[in-house]
Amino acid sequence: MHLSNVSFRYRRRAPDVIRAADATLSPGDVVELTGANGAGKSTLLRLLAGLTRPSRGSVTGRPASVGFAPDRFPAAQPFTVAAYLTHMARVRGSSWHSWADRVDLTPLVRLPLRELSKGSAHKVGLVQALMGEPGLLILDEPFAGLDADTREALPGIVEEMAGKGVIVVVADHQAGLRGVPGVRQWQLLDGVLKEAVGLSPAGDRVVVEVDVLPGEAAEFLARMRQEGYQAREVER
Numbered sequence: 001m002h003l004s005n006v007s008f009r010y011r012r013r014a015p016d017v018i019r020a021a022d023a024t025l026s027p028g029d030v031v032e033l034t035g036a037n038g039a040g041k042s043t044l045l046r047l048l049a050g051l052t053r054p055s056r057g058s059v060t061g062r063p064a065s066v067g068f069a070p071d072r073f074p075a076a077q078p079f080t081v082a083a084y085l086t087h088m089a090r091v092r093g094s095s096w097h098s099w100a101d102r103v104d105l106t107p108l109v110r111l112p113l114r115e116l117s118k119g120s121a122h123k124v125g126l127v128q129a130l131m132g133e134p135g136l137l138i139l140d141e142p143f144a145g146l147d148a149d150t151r152e153a154l155p156g157i158v159e160e161m162a163g164k165g166v167i168v169v170v171a172d173h174q175a176g177l178r179g180v181p182g183v184r185q186w187q188l189l190d191g192v193l194k195e196a197v198g199l200s201p202a203g204d205r206v207v208v209e210v211d212v213l214p215g216e217a218a219e220f221l222a223r224m225r226q227e228g229y230q231a232r233e234v235e236r
């Protein structure tokens, strides 16, 4: 998936919130996106998800199925948790029960969405994003308001998705993905997207190129990341 010269502004004549962003994402990449409040993280995530179109530039090669968990789940809807998730699962041709278990939402599924606490509503947003085997998973501040057990479970879920070849992009103020091997670091500064690359605490790293068959790439990358390497697919 490629971002080519992507710029975005909310109104004509307003300044660009995202300025000429270029990036390539490969299956199994995990990206942690940071930046100050108002830097444009949510805007960039919506552009990646295809919920917003760039004012200039293009996003190409987006996987067909996108899971998107917003920073604030819109809980003012007249459904129970179970009814909402069942509807979403039907739309996606999937099921939600195992994901609800993973984030400890199962005891609450009979409650109306409106009665959920902020953290529990946030979990509903996570579950609807995770189900349906997305090729691109976008999580906007997923750790905000989560209880300790779910905070601990989430990096493992992200790693597992990446291991299946899912591209995972996470806006996070709290370094919640520290510990996930091979996480790419993107930073937004004054609307400019920068990636921190190639430096280990010990100094410069060596880049090694490996040829594998196309069908083996996702698994190979996942294995390398599990071993703690920064691994990504490069174009020739």
Ligand SMILES: Nc1ncnc2c1ncn2[C@@H]1O[C@H](COP(=O)(O)OP(=O)(O)OP(=O)(O)O)[C@@H](O)[C@H]1O
Binding pocket: 010, 017, 035, 036, 037, 038, 039, 040, 041, 042, 043, 044
């Ligand atoms: N719907 C909108 N209409 C106009 N301006 C907007 C809109 N949404 C966001 N903005 C502006 O775009 C800029 C980037 O906002 P965005 O929500 O993407 O930042 P963020 O990095 O996600 O912030 P935070 O860390 O506070 O969540 C801000 O200046 C914000 O005021």
